[in-house]
Amino acid sequence: xxxxxxxxxxxxxxxxxxxxxxxxxxxxxxxxxxxxxxxxxxxxxxxxxxxxxxxxxxxxxxxxxxxxxxxxxxxxxxxxxxxxxxxxxxxxxxxxxxxxxxxxxxxxxxxx
Amino acid sequence: xxxxxxxxxxxxxxxxxxxxxxxxxxxxxxxxxxxxxxxxxxxxxxxxxxxxxxxxxxxxxxxxxxxxxxxxxxxxxxxxxxxxxxxxxxxxxxxxxxxxxxxxxxxxxxxxxx
Numbered sequence: 189x190x191x192x193x194x195x196x197x198x199x200x201x202x203x204x205x206x207x208x209x210x211x212x213x214x215x216x217x218x219x220x221x222x223x224x225x226x227x228x229x230x231x232x233x234x235x236x237x238x239x240x241x242x243x244x245x246x247x248x249x250x251x252x253x254x255x256x257x258x259x260x261x262x263x264x265x266x267x268x269x270x271x272x273x274x275x276x277x278x279x280x281x282x283x284x285x286x287x288x289x290x291x292x293x294x295x296x297x298x299x300x
Numbered sequence: 301x302x303x304x305x306x307x308x309x310x311x312x313x314x315x316x317x318x319x320x321x322x323x324x325x326x327x328x329x330x331x332x333x334x335x336x337x338x339x340x341x342x343x344x345x346x347x348x349x350x351x352x353x354x355x356x357x358x359x360x361x362x363x364x365x366x367x368x369x370x371x372x373x374x375x376x377x378x379x380x381x382x383x384x385x386x387x388x389x390x391x392x393x394x395x396x397x398x399x400x401x402x403x404x405x406x407x408x409x410x411x412x413x414x
Contacts, residue, residue: 194342196340222400231304231390231407232403233405234402237400237402276343285356286396291342
């Protein structure tokens, strides 16, 4: 079993929709939870990170972590065509070596 | 502005060739990583390095080696390229000062082995 599971999609929604992206994980040692966004033919870029359980909001994006269920989510409100990308969840154990464990990524298309 | 550069965007090699992929970062980062990205499989860690001349195997090191002679440069070597190494290769770096330091990625090298 992979340590981080993420449904690869693809997910296709109309502009303005609320998007929910999710990952589950098996390793309870993970402490840091991140979402990366990857546009076509580019490297991933950090979108948001959260530490331990709880919510974090940044504009139209909200990241949620539920450590008791080993489940993390990214919500996108009022989705835009420019949000079309692959979203990867990533998790770390708190080591300064910086190693992250990535999900497979979910491909999102927002159509006008 | 932080920058991770990779030597080639596209590369075509033949089976059995020795292939070098170069990655350079200009942020004085301690930690550097090599991943490959395949459809449906996501990002898989090949090797990483936390200091000059130091390296650690990732999840899929077979068929690969790495070299880090200088802090800013991390090379991935395919000793004898095979068709199953056709993939997108991504390099990343992070400062390693705190666990939440983001990984900065390069644009990737799409390698095709014929």
